[in-house]
Amino acid sequence: MSRAFRLCYFGAILVTFPFERILEFTQLPVWKLCVAPKPALLTQALSAEYGLSIVSRDMSYQTIGLVSLLTIASLICSALGLKRRISDALSFISVSFLIIYWSQFCFTTHELTPIPVSLLLWNLFPAELAPGPAIRNQRIHFTIAFLSAGISKVLNGGANWVLSDSLRNILLLQNFLFENAWLHSMQTELNAWLVGQPKLCRFLSLVAVGLELSAPIALIRNRPLISFFIVSGLALMQLGILLVVYINFVTWIPIYLFWIPESVWGRLDSYLQTIIEAFKGGRP
Amino acid sequence: MSWRLAITRLVLGVALISPLLQVEEFPFSNYPMYSNAQLNTRRLTIYIEEEDSGSRPITNDEIYPMKRIHLGYLLKEAREGNQIAKASVTRLLSNFPKRSQIGLITIAPGAVGGAPYRVTDFYKLPISEFVVSSADHGETNP
Known part of the structure; x- marks a missing residue:
């Protein structure tokens, strides 16, 4: 696997991972620490049934800070390709640890959900062994994530998700639920304009579910144009979500990287090599 | 089939089944966010x-x-x-x-x-x- 790809993949996880937000939870007053109402995690189920707690809710700032530092160090080592097998495994374990800790409170979203599986696949099937199958596995996982979201909408919302004013109502409610979470006032103006266009909202909801359900089509071999349109469409959908739903999916950037053609990474690799050689050559 | 390939396929298989069974167990998810129809405000x-x-x-x-x-x-x-x-x-x-x-x-x-x-x-x-x-x-x- 390309050196540039490794640098970008682990670098993107490092940059987008919300270390500070997770650390905040160790310092909140008890009355604010709402526990996730459902034991959705295996760790919580084990804890509830058998008193076995793999990752405790009551971790100190120092402990989570130490795990965060370990995560940062392992991600940097992975990005630079230092002790690859060990640092890649540590990256998966420490990232998973932090997400499990964070998931035990009812404040989390699914913004980080695909990252542990992506890291697990990276460790199980190292790209250095067989780049082609490794990238394909990651692409399959990428499409499963979107397909899952589409299936959940079909199973939970049914036809009403598309045929009713569901999306319009969601957009309107977001202003109340995420008040002041927007980055720019332009977002609320765009949101208000969309709320005033019920037919467009229904069309957009149809496009969104359609795109999610058709994500696996992007896996068809030898059809790069179809893959490009579907993956770009999904990226645009998440950009739209950021603009009018005020939810940030920037943490998904690492799993988008697997769709960039290998030729691009090859060129980046040669640039990187030139920089490294220039750096080495500049040394006394 | 190597063990690596077998486990990788197992992981991807579980990830695919999770939404059908509406299961959410770390690290898998059915991505249920905003999946219910919002019929009122x-x-x-x-x-x-x-x-x-x-x-x-x-x-x-x-x-x-x-x-x-x-x-x-x-x-x-x-x-x-x-x-x-x-x-x-x-x-x-x-x-x-x-x-x-x-x-x-x-x-x-x-x-x-x-x-x-x-x-x-x-x-x-x-x-x-x-x-x-x-x-x-x-x-x-x-």
């Missing part, structure tokens, strides 16, 4: 009654890092009888003025050039539906 929330400035919905700042969306889910779970959620709501309410209330709020589009939403209705619900009562048993203080 009502939401459960806490309302704070203030002596000088009247009543108002609780703000995101007051419950940070939680947001109103998380509070809504928490209240829904508590109302459905989830004891863990009830304990959390009880703790939350103990830190707000005694005259705080819980109910269904209705949201409508705001005026042009003004706030992006306005509250049109607040339907008050009995607080006892959301908090731990002395008669409740089981896990109350997770």
Whole structure:
């Protein structure tokens, strides 16, 4: 696997991972620490049934800070390709640890959900062994994530998700639920304009579910144009979500990287090599 | 088939089955966010009654890092009888003025050039539906 790809993949996880937000939870007053109402995690189920707690809710700032530092160090080592097998495994374990800790409170979203599986696949099937199958596995996982979201909408919302004013109502409610979470006032103006266009909202909801359900089509071999349109469409959908739903999916950037053609990474690799050689050559 | 390939296929297989079975177990997910059809613009929330400035919905700042969306889910779970959620709501309410209330709020589009939403209705619900009562048993203080 390309050196540039490794640098970008682990670098993107490092940059987008919300270390500070997770650390905040160790310092909140008890009355604010709402526990996730459902034991959705295996760790919580084990804890509830058998008193076995793999990752405790009551971790100190120092402990989570130490795990965060370990995560940062392992991600940097992975990005630079230092002790690859060990640092890649540590990256998966420490990232998973932090997400499990964070998931035990009812404040989390699914913004980080695909990252542990992506890291697990990276460790199980190292790209250095067989780049082609490794990238394909990651692409399959990428499409499963979107397909899952589409299936959940079909199973939970049914036809009403598309045929009713569901999306319009969601957009309107977001202003109340995420008040002041927007980055720019332009977002609320765009949101208000969309709320005033019920037919467009229904069309957009149809496009969104359609795109999610058709994500696996992007896996068809030898059809790069179809893959490009579907993956770009999904990226645009998440950009739209950021603009009018005020939810940030920037943490998904690492799993988008697997769709960039290998030729691009090859060129980046040669640039990187030139920089490294220039750096080495500049040394006394 | 190498063991690596077999485990990789197993992981991907479980990831694919999770949404069909609506299972959410780390690290797999069925990505259920916003999957329910939102047929109205009502939401459960806490309302704070203030002596000088009247009543108002609780703000995101007051419950940070939680947001109103998380509070809504928490209240829904508590109302459905989830004891863990009830304990959390009880703790939350103990830190707000005694005259705080819980109910269904209705949201409508705001005026042009003004706030992006306005509250049109607040339907008050009995607080006892959301908090731990002395008669409740089981896990109350997770």
